[in-house]
Structures are given as structure tokens and as C-alpha cells.
Amino acid sequence: MKSLNIQSMAKCVTARAVRLWIFGLAVAGAITTLPAATPAAAHGERSQQAFLRMRTLNWYDVKWSKTELNVNDEMELTGKVHVFSGWPQAVAKPGESFLNVGEPGPVLIRKSAYVGEVPVPRTFSMDVGKDYEYKIVLKARRQGRYHVHVQINVKDGGPIVGPGQWITIKGDMKDFTNPVTLLEGSTIDLETYGITWTYIYHFFWMAAAAAWILYWFMTKGIIVRYWQVKAGKGAELIGQDEKRIGAITLAAVLLAVVVFYAAANKEFPRTLPMQAGLLTGISPIDEPRSTVAVQFKGGSYTVPGRELRIRVKVANNGKEPVRLGEFTSAGLRFLNPEVFTTRPDFPDYLLADRGLSVSDPNPIAPGETRDLEVIVQDARFDIERLSDLAYDTDSQFGGLLFFFSPSGERQKAEVGGPVIPRFQAGAAL
Amino acid sequence: MSASTETGSPAGKTWKSKEEFLGCVILTDWILLVILFAVLLGSFHIHYMLLAGDWDFWIDFKDRRMWPTVAPIVAMCFAAASQSFFWTRFRLPIGATTVVLALLVGEWINRYDNFWGWTFFPINLVFPSALIPMGFWLDIVLMISGSWLITAVVGGLGWGLLFYPINWPVLAQYHQAAEIDGVLLTLADLIGFNYVRTGTPEYIRMVERGTLRTFGKDVVPVAAFFSGFISMLVYFLWWNMGKWFSTTKYLEIEEV
Numbered sequence: 145m146k147s148l149n150i151q152s153m154a155k156c157v158t159a160r161a162v163r164l165w166i167f168g169l170a171v172a173g174a175i176t177t178l179p180a181a182t183p184a185a186a187h188g189e190r191s192q193q194a195f196l197r198m199r200t201l202n203w204y205d206v207k208w209s210k211t212e213l214n215v216n217d218e219m220e221l222t223g224k225v226h227v228f229s230g231w232p233q234a235v236a237k238p239g240e241s242f243l244n245v246g247e248p249g250p251v252l253i254r255k256s257a258y259v260g261e262v263p264v265p266r267t268f269s270m271d272v273g274k275d276y277e278y279k280i281v282l283k284a285r286r287q288g289r290y291h292v293h294v295q296i297n298v299k300d301g302g303p304i305v306g307p308g309q310w311i312t313i314k315g316d317m318k319d320f321t322n323p324v325t326l327l328e329g330s331t332i333d334l335e336t337y338g339i340t341w342t343y344i345y346h347f348f349w350m351a352a353a354a355a356w357i358l359y360w361f362m363t364k365g366i367i368v369r370y371w372q373v374k375a376g377k378g379a380e381l382i383g384q385d386e387k388r389i390g391a392i393t394l395a396a397v398l399l400a401v402v403v404f405y406a407a408a409n410k411e412f413p414r415t416l417p418m419q420a421g422l423l424t425g426i427s428p429i430d431e432p433r434s435t436v437a438v439q440f441k442g443g444s445y446t447v448p449g450r451e452l453r454i455r456v457k458v459a460n461n462g463k464e465p466v467r468l469g470e471f472t473s474a475g476l477r478f479l480n481p482e483v484f485t486t487r488p489d490f491p492d493y494l495l496a497d498r499g500l501s502v503s504d505p506n507p508i509a510p511g512e513t514r515d516l517e518v519i520v521q522d523a524r525f526d527i528e529r530l531s532d533l534a535y536d537t538d539s540q541f542g543g544l545l546f547f548f549s550p551s552g553e554r555q556k557a558e559v560g561g562p563v564i565p566r567f568q569a570g571a572a573l
Numbered sequence: 574m575s576a577s578t579e580t581g582s583p584a585g586k587t588w589k590s591k592e593e594f595l596g597c598v599i600l601t602d603w604i605l606l607v608i609l610f611a612v613l614l615g616s617f618h619i620h621y622m623l624l625a626g627d628w629d630f631w632i633d634f635k636d637r638r639m640w641p642t643v644a645p646i647v648a649m650c651f652a653a654a655s656q657s658f659f660w661t662r663f664r665l666p667i668g669a670t671t672v673v674l675a676l677l678v679g680e681w682i683n684r685y686d687n688f689w690g691w692t693f694f695p696i697n698l699v700f701p702s703a704l705i706p707m708g709f710w711l712d713i714v715l716m717i718s719g720s721w722l723i724t725a726v727v728g729g730l731g732w733g734l735l736f737y738p739i740n741w742p743v744l745a746q747y748h749q750a751a752e753i754d755g756v757l758l759t760l761a762d763l764i765g766f767n768y769v770r771t772g773t774p775e776y777i778r779m780v781e782r783g784t785l786r787t788f789g790k791d792v793v794p795v796a797a798f799f800s801g802f803i804s805m806l807v808y809f810l811w812w813n814m815g816k817w818f819s820t821t822k823y824l825e826i827e828e829v
């Protein structure tokens with residue numbers, strides 16, 4: 145999401161500077177900016193603790209249907225997510241989750257979002273240990289190059305950011321439209337709907353307030369009134385004439401309130417309250433039970449070597465021999481080059497296509513149980529700050545292992561558990 | 574501006590002429606007004622964003638229960654304090670109007686420059702709550718009654734009751750309904766869904782949460798009355814807070 149690159153920022157600044165300066169008093173602007181939200185400024189996923197990213201949601205099969213779009217074009221962001229069984233105790237369970245997009249402001253708008261077959265404009269519930277499939281339909285709104293992530297916000301757990309991809313949008317935001325058909329049949333453009341009236345209404349009242357203030361300020365000002373109040377003549381400042389002006393003003397204000405209110409009700413006779421509420425009972429992916437069972441037997445992490453070594457006992461209960469092809473965690477994919485002969489299409493910063501090796505490369509035969517040592521080694525492990533695992537309160541790793549059979553079938557197995565950090569190079573497992 | 578002579582202030586010694594003296598007073602008045610406005614703007618804006626925050630930022634937080642309860646109550650703090658200052662020291666019936674105008678100027682700069690100018694949230698997602706007619710109400714009740722007690726009771730209640738009706742003329746259009754992927758949404762919900770906020774998940778909305786449900790679908794009046802009553806209490810407290818702060822005793826000058 146660090147896509148507010150210098151160039152586009154500079155362009156944006158020169159074009160808008162004039163307008164913004166005219167509108168904004170510099171001092172007031174500075175004051176008012178303080179408490180304002182500054183969304184999407186940081187590349188959030190790395191700043192989250194490693195155990196949290198590895199052991200909450202395991203993202204896989206993430207796809208961006210396009211990486212280049214014109215303004216108003218649509219794309220799909222799809223994929224699956226495994227809710228880790230060993231969900232950390234420190235994080236609230238995903239009973240209230242929201243399917244979101246990590247992007248620097250609404251540069252693409254979210255037209256639709258689905259989990260399974262269910263549309264999810266609202267918060268939904270997920271169960272630990274299950275897998276869910278999602279689809280987000282995005283429509284390009286603003287020109288530029290942006291890093292777009294899938295993200296699920298978990299209540300009391302925070303945002304859990306999935307893999308991100310660079311998306312280039314060409315064209316001009318001025319041409320963007322967001323047509324919506326109302327229940328009563330007409331179609332509006334939500335991008336601009338009601339904005340002019342909102343300005344008029346607000347600025348009408350603000351002008352009225354300014355007039356009221358200036359009226360009283362221009363008659364006797366501030367200091368003279370202070371002297372008069374201090375001299376005990378305060379009552380003279382507000383006499384019958386002043387009160388009459390006040391009463392007339394108040395009557396006019398209240399009349400305006402009634403007229404505006406009645407006009408709104410006349411123009412929009414059918415309005416509804418906002419719709420809210422938790423969506424429950426969303427079905428997880430319906431898939432046959434994995435025929436490969438994995439048991440974690442211990443592991444270590446060598447900090448200087450950026451190397452995660454884990455021992456697992458793998459039982460193949462299927463009908464075909466299998467080989468370990470991939471370990472995925474926190475959106476990173478570590479591939480075994482002996483299984484993945486071609487490089488899959490995935491963002492480079494998350495794809496370690498030679499990052500996985502196995503102590504015994506021979507396929508595990510049907511019915512066989514074998515002890516394996518799995519070595520995950522790549523600079524990306526460190527760059528994405530997963531090595532910080534050694535400094536977390538809950539130094540347990542987690543992720544998914546994918547096994548492949550000669551016919552191309554994929555078996556998924558969750559793996560996770562405590563790993564011991566080794567701070568010296570060459571330390572034994 | 575017509576500064577009257579009845580104050581009888583010393584115009585002879587330091588100033589060459591009465592005109593020069595008056596010119597000086599008027600200039601000081603303007604400087605005072607601008608400074609007061611900026612200070613009120615800055616402090617009230619921070620206060621309001623911290624306490625009303627998301628309810629004021631986003632169209633899909635502006636519900637019938639929480640928003641009309643919270644927004645007037647937290648806005649009352651500065652309105653009461655400002656009235657206490659402007660009324661007791663200057664007999665100026667502009668305390669509440671000034672402070673809500675300052676807040677709205679600050680909010681509009683923030684929404685236009687930051688939310689729209691930098692982050693491209695459409696204005697129909699991020700416009701602030703209207704408050705100005707409430708300011709008129711409070712100021713004129715105080716002016717006509719001349720009593721802060723009456724203002725607290727009558728003004729405070731009206732403050733809470735006026736809030737939803739004065740916002741409705743803008744809000745109504747966004748409460749039209751649409752069917753999106755088979756789901757019923759108001760335009761307010763839909764704007765919030767369409768225009769992605771990475772850090773504002775849907776579950777932090779508090780749409781009509783609460784326990785007072787005895788009055789069926791008439792949610793707003795209940796919230797508005799409740800808000801009005803709390804606004805009264807807040808008024809008492811913050812009128813005195815304002816009084817406490819409107820003093821020159823911190824400045825060691827004999828005559829101001």
C-alpha cells in the first residue's frame with residue numbers, strides 16, 4: 145500500500161495545491177489536521193507481530209484477475225483463507241469479521257463481496273479450523289499504481305492483511321461513475337449523489353451564523369462591551385430592541401428548520417433506517433478430508449541464517465504417492481523447486497520459489513508414514529519480518545503445507561507449534 | 574462599529590485623539606475575534622473528533638440512536654463554556670453560534686482537504702453533522718431569558734431535540750434503499766461499503782445498539798430526549814468550566 149509514490153504525490157500536490165490553499169486557512173488547517181484520520185499511509189502487514197500473521201489466517205490461492213485497468217473497469221480479487229486451528233489466545237476469535245481491501249484510500253471501490261455464496265457487505269462470522277472462499281469485485285476509480293491487498297478485519301483482533309499486488313489504473317478519476325439503481329427504480333450516480341445539496345445546506349447555515357456573529361460584533365464590538373459590563377451596565381447592552389431582534393431571528397431559524405425538514409420528507413417519502421447485523425452461518429469450503437496427516441515434532445529458527453527448520457511426521461493415507469511442494473504462512477509462499485518446475489504467477493515479494501527443501505526428497509508412498517525435516521530458507525522470511533517470531537510472547541509458528549501427487553492433486557495440512565530461536569549461525573536443530 | 578463614548582475611558586493621555594483611540598479599540602477587537610475564533614476552532618475540533626469521532630466522520634455511522642445521542646451531548650461542552658465567556662463578560666449573544674461555526678469551518682477544511690483532497694473519500698461519505706440552528710437556539714434562549722439556568726433547561730433540551738431534524742434535510746436522500754446482490758441496503762450503507770476504508774471495518778459501527786426499545790420504531794425521539802436531558806447536565810458543568818477559564822487573573826496586568 146506504499147503506493148503514494150513521489151511522482152504521483154507531486155502531481156497531485158501541484159494540481160490541487162491552489163484549490164486547497166484557497167479553501168484552507170493555513171493555520172486552521174494545521175490545527176484541524178491533527179486529529180484527522182490518515183488512512184492507508186503505512187504498509188501495515190509487516191508491522192504486525194509475526195505469530196499473529198502466521199497463526200490467524202492462512203491465505204492461499206489468492207488471485208487478482210487483472211493488474212492493469214482503466215478507470216471504470218472491474219476486476220476480481222479472489223482466494224481462500226484457512227482459519228488456523230491454533231488461533232492465538234491473545235487475539236479475539238473471528239466471530240465478527242469483515243472482508244476488506246487494503247489499499248491507499250478508495251482508489252478501487254468495492255462493488256460486491258462474497259464469502260462462499262453469501263454477499264458480505266456486513267460483518268460475518270467464521271469458525272476456527274475451517275476454510276473459506278472469498279470474492280471481491282473491485283472497480284477502478286483513481287489513476288495510479290497501487291498495492292492492493294485482501295484483508296480481513298477481526299473484531300478485537302485488528303486487521304489481518306493478506307498478500308498484495310501492484311495494480312495500475314489508467315485514465316482519470318473525473319470520468320469515474322458509480323451508478324446505483326434505487327429500490328423505487330431510478331438510477332443515480334453515487335459518486336456525486338447529493339453532494340451539491342449537502343454543500344448548499346451546510347453553507348447556508350454557516351453563512352447565517354457568520355451574519356449573526358458579525359451583526360453583534362459590529363455593534364459595539366468586544367472591548368467596549370467588556371468595559372460596559374465591568375462598569376455594571378451590562379443590562380443596558382441587551383434591551384428590548386435587542387431581544388426583539390433575537391426573537392425574530394429565532395423565529396426565522398425555526399421556520400427554516402421546519403421548512404427544510406418538511407421538504408426533505410416530501411421529496412423522499414420512503415426512507416429506511418440503516419441496515420446492520422451480523423451474518424452468521426456462512427458455509428466453509430466443502431472439500432474432502434485431506435489424505436495427508438502431519439504431526440509437528442519440533443523446530444528451530446536460526447536468526448542469522450533466516451532459516452526455519454521443522455521436524456514433522458507425515459502420514460500418507462491416500463492412494464497416490466505425495467511430495468511436499470509448498471509451505472505458506474502470512475501470505476508468503478515457499479516453494480520446493482523439485483515440485484514446482486515452473487514459477488507460478490504471484491507477487492514476487494511474497495514468492496520464494498526456491499525457499500523450501502526437504503530432508504528426504506523421495507515421494508511418500510500410499511500408506512507410508514515418514515519423519516521429515518523441512519527447511520524454509522529465504523531472505524523474504526526476514527524482509528517480511530517473520531523472523532521477529534523469536535521476539536514474540538507466543539513464539540509459535542504456523543502455516544499450511546501443500547503436498548502434491550503425480551496426478552496433480554493437492555493435499556493441504558496445517559502445521560504449527562513452538563520453535564526455539566538459535567542466535568548463532570551453525571547451531572544444530 | 575460604533576464604540577460609544579459612554580464608557581468614559583481615558584482617551585487623553587496616551588492617544589493623540591479620540592479617533593485614534595477608537596481605531597485602536599476596533600483593531601484590537603478584530604484581532605481578538607480572529608484569535609478567539611481560531612482558538613475555539615482548534616480546541617473544539619480536537620474535542621469533538623475525539624468524542625464524536627467516527628459518528629461525525631462517516632455517513633454510515635449516522636444512525637437513529639447513537640449518533641443523535643452522542644453528538645449533541647459532546648457538542649454541548651464547548652457551547653456552554655463559550656456562552657459563559659461571551660455572555661458574562663461581554664453580554665454578547667453569540668457564544669454557541671461562534672463555537673459551532675468555528676467547529677464546522679474546521680471540520681469542512683478537514684473533510685475537504687484531508688478526506689477528499691488527499692484520500693479521495695467522496696464528500697457524501699464524510700460531510701460533518703449540521704449544528705448551526707442549535708447554536709442560534711441556545712444563544713437566543715440565553716439572550717431573551719437572561720438566565721443561564723433557564724438556558725440550561727430549555728436551551729439544553731432544545732439542543733438535543735433539534736439535532737436530528739436539522740440533519741435530516743441532508744440525510745434523508747441517503748436513506749433511500751437499494752437492493753445490492755440481493756441484500757437490502759440504504760445508500761448510506763452502500764457508500765460505506767463501496768468506498769473502502771481499510772481501517773474502518775463495518776463491525777465498529779454501532780447502528781441502533783442499545784437497550785431502550787419500548788417505543789417501537791420511534792427511535793429518534795427517545796434518543797433526542799435523552800440527549801437533551803444529558804445536554805442540560807453538561808450545560809451546568811461546562812458553563813462553570815467556561816466561567817472558571819474566562820478570567821484575566823493569569824495575566825498580570827492591572828487594567829485590561
Ligand SMILES: [Cu+2]
Pocket residue numbers: 145146187291292293308
Ligand atoms: Cu501493500
